[in-house]
Amino acid sequence: MESLKTVTQGMAVQLVISRTCSLSMCMSLRYESTDPYVVRAVFFTDTDEPAEWVLGRDLLADGLRGSAGWGDIRVWPAVGRGDQAMYIILGAPAGTALLEVPVQDVRTFLEDTEALVPRGTESGRIDWEPELANLFAKG
Secondary structure, three states: OOEOOEEEEEEEEEEEOOOOOEEEEEEEEEEEOOOOOEEEEEEEOOOOOOEEEEEEHHHHHHHHHOOEEEOOEEEEEOOOOOOOEEEEEEEEOOEEEEEEEEHHHHHHHHHHHHHHOOOOOHHHHOOHHHHHHHHHHHO
């Protein structure tokens, strides 16, 4: 835990290229109590600039138990891998990435976020006044 309001977790993941080939890379998950519904996932490789995706915290939690998500981001447990891995698929106009992620690291990260902000209490952590002002300023 980085601070009383932030949870971070680094982990080694596999970018699945084919059934027999994958590329190891690092992923860092970051959760901030001031943005309680989302998890920021940053991916690092040896050749590219880090790429950041914003994931729903509930999406990750639901993906531990079964298939979750639709569209550009989907998450599901790896069948036949026991409780060892889960998959995250990220789709973008440039292509799609399939990641194999260690379940225990994700589970530990989510437990730490829920200790900080229990699920179901997220809306009480948002400062709605600046959010509404920003929304109306754009409208």
